[in-house]
Amino acid sequence: MILVAYGRQVDCAYVFGEDVGFGGVFRCTTGLSDRFGKQRVFNTPLCEQGIVGFAIGLAAMGNRAIAEIQFADYIFPAFDQIVNEAAKFRYRSGNQFNCGGLTIRAPYGAVGHGGHYHSQSPEAFFCHVPGIKVVIPRSPQQAKGLLLSSIRDPNPVVFFEPKWLYRLAVEEVPENDYMLPLSEAEVIREGSDITLVGWGAQLSVMEQACVEAEKDGISCELIDLKTLIPWDKEKIESSVNKTGRLLVSHEAPITGGFGAEISASITERCFLRLEAPVARVCGLDTPFPLVFEPFYLPTKNKILDAIKSTVNYYSSYDKSSPVHQHTLLEKNHLWIYAFNALDRRVA
Amino acid sequence: MAQLTRRTTDLLKPFSAALSSTRLLTTTSTTPITVETSLPFTGHKIDPPSRSVETTPQELMNFFRDMALMRRMEIAADSLYKAKLIRGFCHLYDGQEAVSVGMEAAITKKDCIITAYRDHCIFLGRGGTLLECFAELMGRKDGCSKGKGGSMHFYKKDSGFYGGHGIVGAQIPLGCGLAFAQKYSKDENVTFAMYGDGAANQGQLFEALNMAALWDLPAILVCENNHYGMGTAEWRAAKSPAYYKRGDYVPGLKANGMDAFAVKQACKFAKEHALKNGPIILEMDTYRYHGHSMSDPGSTYRTRDEISGVRQERDPIERIRKLVLSHDLATEKELKDIEKEVRKEVDEAIAQAKESPMPDPSELFTNVHVKGFGVEAFGADRKELRAVLP
Numbered sequence: 001m002i003l004v005a006y007g008r009q010v011d012c013a014y015v016f017g018e019d020v021g022f023g024g025v026f027r028c029t030t031g032l033s034d035r036f037g038k039q040r041v042f043n044t045p046l047c048e049q050g051i052v053g054f055a056i057g058l059a060a061m062g063n064r065a066i067a068e069i070q071f072a073d074y075i076f077p078a079f080d081q082i083v084n085e086a087a088k089f090r091y092r093s094g095n096q097f098n099c100g101g102l103t104i105r106a107p108y109g110a111v112g113h114g115g116h117y118h119s120q121s122p123e124a125f126f127c128h129v130p131g132i133k134v135v136i137p138r139s140p141q142q143a144k145g146l147l148l149s150s151i152r153d154p155n156p157v158v159f160f161e162p163k164w165l166y167r168l169a170v171e172e173v174p175e176n177d178y179m180l181p182l183s184e185a186e187v188i189r190e191g192s193d194i195t196l197v198g199w200g201a202q203l204s205v206m207e208q209a210c211v212e213a214e215k216d217g218i219s220c221e222l223i224d225l226k227t228l229i230p231w232d233k234e235k236i237e238s239s240v241n242k243t244g245r246l247l248v249s250h251e252a253p254i255t256g257g258f259g260a261e262i263s264a265s266i267t268e269r270c271f272l273r274l275e276a277p278v279a280r281v282c283g284l285d286t287p288f289p290l291v292f293e294p295f296y297l298p299t300k301n302k303i304l305d306a307i308k309s310t311v312n313y314y315s316s317y318d319k320s321s322p323v324h325q326h327t328l329l330e331k332n333h334l335w336i337y338a339f340n341a342l343d344r345r346v347a
Numbered sequence: 348m349a350q351l352t353r354r355t356t357d358l359l360k361p362f363s364a365a366l367s368s369t370r371l372l373t374t375t376s377t378t379p380i381t382v383e384t385s386l387p388f389t390g391h392k393i394d395p396p397s398r399s400v401e402t403t404p405q406e407l408m409n410f411f412r413d414m415a416l417m418r419r420m421e422i423a424a425d426s427l428y429k430a431k432l433i434r435g436f437c438h439l440y441d442g443q444e445a446v447s448v449g450m451e452a453a454i455t456k457k458d459c460i461i462t463a464y465r466d467h468c469i470f471l472g473r474g475g476t477l478l479e480c481f482a483e484l485m486g487r488k489d490g491c492s493k494g495k496g497g498s499m500h501f502y503k504k505d506s507g508f509y510g511g512h513g514i515v516g517a518q519i520p521l522g523c524g525l526a527f528a529q530k531y532s533k534d535e536n537v538t539f540a541m542y543g544d545g546a547a548n549q550g551q552l553f554e555a556l557n558m559a560a561l562w563d564l565p566a567i568l569v570c571e572n573n574h575y576g577m578g579t580a581e582w583r584a585a586k587s588p589a590y591y592k593r594g595d596y597v598p599g600l601k602a603n604g605m606d607a608f609a610v611k612q613a614c615k616f617a618k619e620h621a622l623k624n625g626p627i628i629l630e631m632d633t634y635r636y637h638g639h640s641m642s643d644p645g646s647t648y649r650t651r652d653e654i655s656g657v658r659q660e661r662d663p664i665e666r667i668r669k670l671v672l673s674h675d676l677a678t679e680k681e682l683k684d685i686e687k688e689v690r691k692e693v694d695e696a697i698a699q700a701k702e703s704p705m706p707d708p709s710e711l712f713t714n715v716h717v718k719g720f721g722v723e724a725f726g727a728d729r730k731e732l733r734a735v736l737p
């Protein structure tokens with residue numbers, strides 16, 4: 001539907017990838033080839049490195065090349081093309097060439113039972129690459145506006161779509177052509193005690209935690225980062241200057257995740273204003289597990305606990321306070337979450 | 348191949364019990380018989396082997412039983428998936444059984460096999476048990492990968508099964524590494540690196556072929572051509588669907604992958620070739636009855652007639668059934684009884700697998716690195732959580 005809006009406007013756009021001509025595994029391109037022709041919407045062989053390399057060439061000729069990688073987990077065979085070819089084409093040719101018309105779409109993240117190779121969140125790898133942009137929408141409406149902006153942006157963009165949302169999210173999406181600005185974060189819930197930053201599917205989990213925290217009198221400000229590079233530092237900075245606290249959450253493993261970058265930058269910018277260390281509630285440092293998915297994920301309860309202990313950071317020094325006892329229990333916490341999660345699954 | 352049943356649990360009836368009721372086997376089970384492969388082989392830069400294959404009554408009966416067991420296991424997995432006892436991505440092998448049993452009949456467990464995600468029956472063929480299969484599928488402790496991998500990640504080190512790989516094409520160069528190690532140790536073993544017709548379009552295949560040929564590795568690249576890569580028919584994705592020729596300078600052989608004897612003959616031939624001359628491609632012309640994975644009904648990109656046509660004319664189990672009957676090795680009723688027994692074995696294994704506990708939660712953290720390498724994970728908040736390895 002989003003791609004329809006694009007196809008209508010410009011006649012130099014091409015959409016391709018594995019099984020894309022038939023609609024793709026997530027039905028994102030259903031009906032497109034009937035509408036715009038098999039010359040512009042087509043299947044590729046199973047060869048990610050080839051798909052992206054081909055897309056770079058097509059884009060270098062001034063076209064909009066919209067390549068689909070079936071799952072973000074399969075983007076790695078194309079990693080070299082993205083990092084070494086796409087990202088540096090403009091720079092190393094002294095601006096003679098570029099592949100700004102390139103947009104790579106890939107579904108990412110947990111689906112409930114995807115196991116090792118259908119669940120990963122690889123965004124951080126790409127955030128380490130100057131020359132590309134990384135964009136992740138949180139909802140259908142956002143997806144349309146951000147995807148259209150990404151396609152028209154004069155830089156190559158890696159666009160990760162939360163596959164969790166393909167089935168679950170229902171939202172009114174305007175029929176008309178509209179764009180949402182890249183590199184502009186959005187405050188989706190205002191608050192005064194702590195700033196929460198996330199992207200993609202994780203935002204709805206964070207939002208639930210905000211609602212719960214409010215019942216305990218904690219006012220959370222929730223921000224959707226939307227574009228991971230180049231990211232909107234100013235908006236996060238001004239929010240943290242207001243609240244004095246920051247929590248970042250993502251599904252990817254915590255170590256080396258993009259949360260670390262946000263944490264470091266905001267600590268630099270807001271050091272004197274911070275009232276507690278920046279909290280990161282992320283995936284565990286393990287491969288994405290099959291049966292243990294509920295343990296691995298940064299769930300609502302994990303976020304809620306982190307909100308509370310960040311907000312109560314000073315008072316937790318008071319040994320007699322209940323908050324402190326709470327943190328003592330934390331070593332066992334994962335197991336508690338785990339068993340809760342399991343109980344829920346079995347029920 | 349020895350009988351799969353022997354390697355299942357003690358609870359299950361040994362294979363010989365199943366045979367005792369059949370007529371000829373007890374006395375003449377090793378008397379050689381010669382069968383013709385259904386179709387001739389086609390070679391690329393090589394003279395194909397003869398269509399006459401030596402076998403025995405015992406082997407024919409084994410083929411029948413082993414394939415019936417595989418078929419039943421896959422169909423049971425389908426039901427378990429629909430009952431939500433198996434989660435995740437699950438790819439079934441029914442239709443392609445002859446490739447596994449024919450290959451095993453030509454090689455030893457010292458030869459290595461490495462394959463993609465459609466791995467349940469390959470594992471069984473390597474001597475894995477039904478319990479290990481079902482427990483792994485359900486994510487239980489008794490699974491062949493301790494319940495940590497699931498459907499796509501079956502392995503069996505003691506019989507050279509290097510598994511179960513989720514990234515299409517990635518296993519092929521790994522197979523070359525295995526073959527290099529085999530060549531270096533001069534132990535006269537080979538590696539079978541299996542991949543699909545879809546995977547044949549990945550660049551990794553061609554990198555692997557070049558290395559294998561350059562260094563004369565005892566690597567046999569087995570393209571299981573079931574004619575579809577997910578919903579994409581081979582001709583939509585490959586300029587030349589003659590996969591056995593696509594190694595160019597690497598010889599190739601095309602065999603009917605629905606005929607266990609053709610597969611056996613091809614693998615025997617390939618092993619001898621590989622030990623003497625280096626790599627060879629085997630294209631197995633086969634067919635998967637199920638959809639690509641459990642989310643694919645398998646009927647949108649091919650006709651029902653196509654599927655039922657293959658079932659009627661090329662089914663690998665039916666072919667063996669006919670051979671057994673025509674050589675008067677068992678009656679139709681006896682074969683039906685074997686199928687009934689197989690069904691019972693499968694049901695018993697499922698019951699056992701259901702009893703198997705979930706892996707201990709600490710297993711989430713094990714095997715990320717070597718034990719004692721400082722495996723760490725982080726809990727909620729900023730607090731570090733160290734998982735103590737058992």
Ligand SMILES: Cc1ncc(C[n+]2csc(CCOP(=O)(O)OP(=O)(O)O)c2C)c(N)n1
Pocket residue numbers: 018046048070074077465513514515542543544545546547573575576577639
């Ligand atoms: C690198 C990579 N890209 C895409 C996929 C998704 N995918 C899984 S199986 C498959 C089709 C493979 O077809 P084929 O090689 O013919 O094997 P078959 O499933 O027929 O056994 C695809 C596209 C993947 N697992 N890995």
Ligand SMILES: [Mg+2]
Pocket residue numbers: 543544545571572573574575576577
């Ligand atoms: Mg195939």
